Amino acid sequence: MENHVQMLTETALRISGVNPQKCMKCGKCSGTCPSYDAMEYHPHQFVAMVEKGQIEKLMESDSIYMCLSCMACVERCPRGVEPGKLVEAVRLMKIRQQDQNRKNGNDIAAFADENVPQQLLMAAMRKYRK
Amino acid sequence: MQKIGVFVCWCGSNIAGTVDVEAVSEAMKSVPGVVYSANYQYMCSAAGQKLIADAIHEHHLDGIVVASCSPRMHENTFRKTAEAAGLNPYMVEIANIREQCSWIHKDKEEGTAKAIVLARTAVAKLLHNKPLQAGTSAVTKRALVIGGGIAGIQTALDVADAGYEVDIVEQRPTIGGRMAQLDKTFPTLDCSACILTPKMVEASQNEKINIISYAKVEKVDGFVGNFKATIRKKARFVDETKCTGCSLCMSKCPSKKGKDEFNMEMNNRPAIYIPFAQAIPNVAVIDPEQCLKLKTGKCGLCEKVCTAGAINYKQQDELIEREYGAIVVATGFKPIDPSPLNEYGYADNADVITSLELERLMNAAGPTKGTLLRPSDLQHPHEIVFIQCVGSRCDENTKRGKPYCSKICCMYTAKHAMLIRDKYPDTKVHVFYIDVRTPGKNFDEFYRRAVEQYGVDYIKGMVGKVAKEGDKLMVRGSDLINNQQVEIAADLVVLATAIEPDPTARSIGTMLTASMDTNDFFTEAHAKLRPVESPTAGIFLSGVAQGPKDVPETVAQASAAAAKVIGLLAKDHLVTNPCVAYSNELLCNGCSQCEKVCPYGAITYIEKEVRGPGVREVRRIAQVNPAVCQGCGACTVTCPSGAMDLKGFANKQIMAEVDAICL
Numbered sequence: 001m002e003n004h005v006q007m008l009t010e011t012a013l014r015i016s017g018v019n020p021q022k023c024m025k026c027g028k029c030s031g032t033c034p035s036y037d038a039m040e041y042h043p044h045q046f047v048a049m050v051e052k053g054q055i056e057k058l059m060e061s062d063s064i065y066m067c068l069s070c071m072a073c074v075e076r077c078p079r080g081v082e083p084g085k086l087v088e089a090v091r092l093m094k095i096r097q098q099d100q101n102r103k104n105g106n107d108i109a110a111f112a113d114e115n116v117p118q119q120l121l122m123a124a125m126r127k128y129r130k
Numbered sequence: 131m132q133k134i135g136v137f138v139c140w141c142g143s144n145i146a147g148t149v150d151v152e153a154v155s156e157a158m159k160s161v162p163g164v165v166y167s168a169n170y171q172y173m174c175s176a177a178g179q180k181l182i183a184d185a186i187h188e189h190h191l192d193g194i195v196v197a198s199c200s201p202r203m204h205e206n207t208f209r210k211t212a213e214a215a216g217l218n219p220y221m222v223e224i225a226n227i228r229e230q231c232s233w234i235h236k237d238k239e240e241g242t243a244k245a246i247v248l249a250r251t252a253v254a255k256l257l258h259n260k261p262l263q264a265g266t267s268a269v270t271k272r273a274l275v276i277g278g279g280i281a282g283i284q285t286a287l288d289v290a291d292a293g294y295e296v297d298i299v300e301q302r303p304t305i306g307g308r309m310a311q312l313d314k315t316f317p318t319l320d321c322s323a324c325i326l327t328p329k330m331v332e333a334s335q336n337e338k339i340n341i342i343s344y345a346k347v348e349k350v351d352g353f354v355g356n357f358k359a360t361i362r363k364k365a366r367f368v369d370e371t372k373c374t375g376c377s378l379c380m381s382k383c384p385s386k387k388g389k390d391e392f393n394m395e396m397n398n399r400p401a402i403y404i405p406f407a408q409a410i411p412n413v414a415v416i417d418p419e420q421c422l423k424l425k426t427g428k429c430g431l432c433e434k435v436c437t438a439g440a441i442n443y444k445q446q447d448e449l450i451e452r453e454y455g456a457i458v459v460a461t462g463f464k465p466i467d468p469s470p471l472n473e474y475g476y477a478d479n480a481d482v483i484t485s486l487e488l489e490r491l492m493n494a495a496g497p498t499k500g501t502l503l504r505p506s507d508l509q510h511p512h513e514i515v516f517i518q519c520v521g522s523r524c525d526e527n528t529k530r531g532k533p534y535c536s537k538i539c540c541m542y543t544a545k546h547a548m549l550i551r552d553k554y555p556d557t558k559v560h561v562f563y564i565d566v567r568t569p570g571k572n573f574d575e576f577y578r579r580a581v582e583q584y585g586v587d588y589i590k591g592m593v594g595k596v597a598k599e600g601d602k603l604m605v606r607g608s609d610l611i612n613n614q615q616v617e618i619a620a621d622l623v624v625l626a627t628a629i630e631p632d633p634t635a636r637s638i639g640t641m642l643t644a645s646m647d648t649n650d651f652f653t654e655a656h657a658k659l660r661p662v663e664s665p666t667a668g669i670f671l672s673g674v675a676q677g678p679k680d681v682p683e684t685v686a687q688a689s690a691a692a693a694k695v696i697g698l699l700a701k702d703h704l705v706t707n708p709c710v711a712y713s714n715e716l717l718c719n720g721c722s723q724c725e726k727v728c729p730y731g732a733i734t735y736i737e738k739e740v741r742g743p744g745v746r747e748v749r750r751i752a753q754v755n756p757a758v759c760q761g762c763g764a765c766t767v768t769c770p771s772g773a774m775d776l777k778g779f780a781n782k783q784i785m786a787e788v789d790a791i792c793l
Contacts, residue, residue, distance in 0.1 A: 022525060026564040031607035032473070032594025036615040044610065076473055076594060080525040
């Protein structure tokens with residue numbers, strides 16, 4: 001069990017290239033995050049939980065899909081921890097595990113209406129392509 | 131053949147516990163050159179030293195090896211013993227068989243074997259030692275203090291108090307520095323000007339202190355005890371000896387577009403101005419960028435109204451050359467410009483200000499006459515957000531600020547918050563913090579008072595964004611304790627910006643060959659034991675130039691630096707260390723490598739006629755100034771032709787040591 005947790009942690013760190021020990025727990029990432037209220041676990045918690053090996057909780061949480069990948073947290077982190085990359089990494093781990101995306105790339109077009117910006121559609125296409 | 135004596139110390143059980151001292155002294159008797167060998171319980175004691183002195187006399191020794199503790203501990207002791215017994219003090223070698231042997235070994239056999247090797251090595255070196263004579267150099271009994279803030283003023287006052295002349299060179303038109311800009315000081319909340327300006331006056335009235343304001347040190351030559359500085363005194367276009375400081379010129383000057391530096395450029399000032407009412411010297415200065423007369427030749431109003439006839443539009447910069455025995459760096463700091471951290475919106479919103487700007491807004495002599503009004507509409511702010519650690523404690527690779535903690539921000543923010551709550555109880559005050567760091571006498575009590583008595587709302591978390599919405603500033607940040615994101619509609623946002631060394635520090639450091647760290651703070655000779663001296667002899671450090679610190683710490687350090695300066699100036703002559711580099715002019719090929727690596731600027735190149743076997747020509751050769759050289763040896767290992775060597779640590783001596791170890 002312990003090996004499994006260690007393996008997950010190492011995978012998350014390898015994919016993201018993040019060193020959570022650089023974090024000084026200032027909370028700037030969560031102060032910045034536009035999706036904060038939609039997330040069960042907030043950006044600063046991603047950093048702390050990965051450090052403590054609680055990856056599975058994160059993988060099971062909808063938080064990984066609520067992140068907009070705007071990378072404001074990456075831009076503003078004073079310690080260069082880059083929490084957004086960690087969220088992406090956990091999301092990738094989940095996707096690879098299931099071998100499928102949360103949404104199908106073919107369904108994205110159905111979301112298009114006049115309120116949805118072009119940029120969002122493009123991003124979604126990229127994100128959920130096979 | 132030399133006659134060498136070896137003295138092995140037990141150091142109680144410190145050495146004797148792991149090293150068979152009897153065996154060591156016995157083994158040394160068969161080493162070539164050794165005519166006497168003994169061991170004793172405490173060689174550094176009076177009885178031990180007598181043993182050495184007696185042996186020197188009795189056996190006519192011309193060199194001694196003491197196998198004992200580190201030379202840092204007792205080399206000087208034994209040199210004095212030898213000198214008193216008629217031996218040249220540089221004919222003493224220490225074999226360190228304590229720190230480098232007994233303390234790090236457990237096996238007595240191994241320890242003994244190593245102690246024998248170390249003692250033998252010292253003998254091998256000593257066989258090549260030559261008696262060295264320490265030279266002397268005179269001391270100019272005057273100190274130069276660069277920077278006239280509280281650090282420079284305090285150092286100057288203390289040095290002058292001991293009876294020595296001091297020149298303060300200040301780049302601005304007045305002394306006083308950053309402290310003059312502060313409204314109140316923590317943790318006692320006394321008015322900053324009330325405690326600073328008497329010191330400024332004291333400095334100006336002290337006959338030993340000469341204030342050279344609106345000036346910069348342009349060049350420094352020489353070495354400890356014998357510096358020669360060139361100081362450029364910028365033209366103020368006002369005769370300092372005539373101006374009475376009546377400020378009539380200021381009210382008549384038609385050009386009012388100059389930015390008031392003293393008030394953090396939050397208001398305008400005339401082209402001719404006195405920085406603030408208590409300025410020292412209390413003399414006007416003309417800003418040549420703003421003065422109509424100097425720019426267009428038309429105006430001259432100040433000259434007409436000046437009853438003292440002090441205005442002189444033709445005044446030129448003046449160069450002053452003076453000699454000094456010691457130089458004190460007290461160049462101080464400035465807050466960083468937070469504009470590049472664009473999430474705070476400092477560049478775009480007038481109501482996002484720095485803490486130093488707030489000091490001016492709260493000060494009776496500030497742009498709002500001490501009434502707290504926000505800059506955009508001069509309305510009283512009812513909700514204020516303070517943000518801590520702006521540009522401090524950043525990872526260097528992020529380029530978002532400084533890697534260090536600026537140290538003073540936690541306390542001054544608590545002060546600001548408390549003062550505002552006290553004066554304007556209808557105002558809500560929030561402080562976003564990462565950690566509240568309050569080590570210091572009565573400091574944490576001060577911060578707790580802000581929370582418990584004044585109801586300041588401390589929020590553990592950082593601000594992600596400040597955005598203007600109508601006439602409010604929407605501050606979004608995290609509240610980590612409540613695990614929520616908060617948004618506050620603020621009227622005023624105050625950034626606790628990091629502090630950095632004054633921009634002139636780097637060039638002054640280079641000029642003085644005083645080492646600095648990557649943040650441009652001056653490095654101390656020893657982080658713990660020599661905190662107010664630069665590694666460069668004769669250069670001393672005072673105030674924030676050395677690292678972030680508050681007023682009490684700055685004053686303490688300034689006085690400490692003064693004590694060191696006085697200790698230096700009290701000497702008529704300095705004994706120079708004879709273990710310095712020298713260049714063999716026949717071997718020197720003039721490549722300049724040694725000059726480049728010398729950290730002390732001790733090496734210069736001269737054209738000199740070189741005479742030797744079959745040689746008689748003028749060559750460009752290296753010359754070492756023995757008073758400046760610290761004997762580090764960087765030049766000797768750099769020299770490609772083997773011309774550079776170090777007295778007392780000659781290449782031949784080092785090689786003899788290596789050979790003795792490898793035997």
